[in-house]
Amino acid sequence: MGSRMMHFAIAQQVKPKDLNFIYGSLAPDVSGRNRQFKVLTHFMSPNTDGVTYTIHPEWFANKYRNLLTQDAFVQGYYAHLRADEIWLQTVFNPLIRPQLKLNRESKLKQYYADFHTLNLMIAKRYQLSMPALPTKGNTKTVVNEIRKGDLTGVIQDLRDDFVPLQERSLVMLTMPEIEKYISTCSTEIQADLSQL
Template identity: 30%
Template sequence: MGSRIMHLMIANRIAEYFPVEDKQAFLLGGIAPDAVSPKELSHFFKGELQDYSRRIDYNGFLDKYRSQTESDYILGYFVHLIADDLWLKGFYLPWLKNRLEADNELSNLYYHDFRLLNAKLLKHYGCANELNPMLRSLPTICELQEVKSQDVESFLPDVINDMEYEEDVINETLNVFMFDQIIGYIETSVDKGLVRLKAVKR
């Protein structure tokens, strides 16, 4: 799945184009599914990894909380699920799962890349100073069956920590991913998120 910072960038980019009344709630919804572990329920997984039928039922989430779609938090959560479904189908199932299972050392490089990408993406999008204050308080958000507001509140220090980095890592080389590849993933997630949000709001 995409990293916390990737999801934050996706939600923030969507908020530039979609009329969000409560941006803080939208951003928090955009990271909320990762606030709990394991993630089976919070990510609305369907299908199995073994037979490659795995998917994220983001429409099922929307159907479950249809009465709350006026909430920017719910819409941010919806966008997160869309982005993770893209990651699942574009990265994990086609090649990443195979390589991680074949090479025990690759998982360390994978998570190291995520740490490098945190810095590279924050630098690229230039929004850290804007977003950081929004992660330091918790507005009133929906109490979902899958993720409680307390889960999100406890999770925020981890996200804030992800935003801290040394300048020298900006130029460090990625091992598993390419930077343009990740930018493409983020921008595609933004595009698809906007398409689906506009359909919800018709």
Template identity: 25%
Template sequence: MHLALGKTLADRLDIKDRDGLIIGSILPDALPAKVKQERNSHFITIFDDGKYKWFDSLAFYEKYADEVLNDAVYLGYYFHLISDNIFRQIFYIDMGLITRRGEKSLFEEFYNDYNLLNPQITAGFGLKKDIVVPERLRETRLYKDYGFEPENLINDLYADMDMHIEGTLRHFSMDIVRGFVDKSAELCIKELEAILNGRGHVYDKYEMAIENHYSDKK
């Protein structure tokens, strides 16, 4: 879904550096599972005494503002973090699953749905095995800060594109996927227009966060 969003944004923005935007749009997921938590490439933050949790895209922007405004890799990364918050809102709030947040079984159901939808997402968004890792990526501050392994992620994505399994969808549908992509793209484009014109951000953490499911255990 992040790859579909990256391609959609590259098309709608008619961006010159398509390869940079698209690799940036999947880069936060390009860490080995064993180091994801410690390196926090998704800028996960809790606030208000642990009550709320979100992907702190504003912290990412503050850290890399110059790069976001001038480098499509960073812009794609920024869009990814924004859209992760939208995804959680759709997943937990719009779909009414917030009472199951934190359940292992829910994530198993989600990933099964995702695997079932892979062929439709691939065809519906015209995804191809043409993701490019720019040579300059390893010279960026972003790469040096986190040590991503994009080639491994790309191999996983390509395997997903080839996946064809049988089963019944539990939660997701292509309409929900398209809704996620459209809603995310709309907000990302508005945000880009605002920061390019010096108007500040078009969202804040309270709009984007949801209640932290660990907060009642603190």
């Protein structure tokens, strides 16, 4: 699924400067790489292959329908789920998954290393800087899947994403693919939110 920096760039395209929307757009990733927690925070169900999962933004939209029309945090959370759904459909499944058949572990390392390499490229391309998101004392959310205190970690992770790393070339992903992904997400999410 897309990186924090990608979600941040999408949020800035959809609702520039709306901190609650941005905050919500980062929230599902409090789960990190904990698969069970991620299934919960991303409204996922396992596919019949027993390996892959499907994200269901519509489950989230149905559960939080009353808040979705009025709460920017909830809208941002929904935007994250839609962006991850689009990532799986347009980037991961067609471009990355086929490459994982051979040397899976080394390819996954390269894939995640590309995320880190892309962080500052995305920040520069979309003129992003670290927003003034809530601190430890103010991390309450109306989304039941997120526990109190969970959000502080993902905020720190976004701060860390702005720290320069040793330069390396992209291996699995390209900047044009990411730009296309961010543009597609921004357009589709804006259309979704306008229909609420």
